[in-house]
Amino acid sequence: MSTTVLLVTMVSVFVGFLCFGGAFASFMYKKSNKQIWTLFSIAIVLITVIPVTIAVFWATTPA
DSSP: OOHHHHHHHHHHHHHHHHHHHHHHHHHHTTOOHHHHHHHHHHHHIIIIIHHHHHHHHHHHSOO
């Protein structure tokens, strides 16, 4: 796996966890539901969709 692909995956997951934390903090501080669900949705995309897409395309690329 190339270093660039690895870094993109790691940064995506890290920012996703930050968004999860932000969504939880927003929930605890009783912020708007729109803000909570937006942060949560962004986190889901960053933690699951992007890394899985990278992994699938990396695995299917001929060496």
